[in-house]
Amino acid sequence: MSRICFVELPASDLPSARAFYADAFGLAFTDFGPSYTCTLTGDVDIGLQADASEATSAPLAVIAVDDLEASLEAVNKAGGVITKPVFAFPGGRRFHFRDPSGNELAALKAD
Numbered sequence: 001m002s003r004i005c006f007v008e009l010p011a012s013d014l015p016s017a018r019a020f021y022a023d024a025f026g027l028a029f030t031d032f033g034p035s036y037t038c039t040l041t042g043d044v045d046i047g048l049q050a051d052a053s054e055a056t057s058a059p060l061a062v063i064a065v066d067d068l069e070a071s072l073e074a075v076n077k078a079g080g081v082i083t084k085p086v087f088a089f090p091g092g093r094r095f096h097f098r099d100p101s102g103n104e105l106a107a108l109k110a111d
Contacts, residue, residue, distance in 0.1 A: 002071075005108065006038075006062035008047040010055035017048050032090055060096070061105050068093055068109035075107065 011017035018037055021027045027046065029037040035054075038047035049055040065071040068086060075097045076082065083104060084096035092110040099105065 002063050002065050002107075004044060004061050005064035005110075006045050006047060006106075008038075008049055008056070008060040008062060008106075010057065010059075011048040011050045012052075014048055014050035017050075021046065021048075056096075056104050058104070062094065062108050063105060065107050065109055068095070068107060071107045071109075 009017070014035065014037065018029050022029065027039050029048070030040050031037045035051040036047065036049055039045040063071075072082070072086065072095055075095075079100050080097040082095060082097050084106075086093055086095045092108055094106045094108040096104055096106045
């Protein structure tokens with residue numbers, strides 16, 4: 001069953017953002033390069049994206065799916081607009097899309 005598994009937040013100042021979430025909520029982060037860090041709880045995780053060329057303008061909800069290609073086809077058929085084609089990253093593959101209201105989300109197939 002598909003479910004939201006991740007929320008990625010744009011972070012203009014990664015050290016400050018990480019410190020805020022760690023101090024306010026006790027979250028532990030794992031770094032993936034100099035501009036990205038995320039929690040790895042296995043539940044609904046939070047990512048902080050500091051690379052302005054990769055960051056979305058608003059929080060990005062990520063939906064876990066069983067079949068990424070079938071989800072891509074379903075999003076297209078349902079009227080979604082693909083904003084970033086399928087790409088791989090440490091931990092899986094995903095694509096970004098806009099729903100009919102203009103909200104940007106992502107679909108993820110974890111490794």
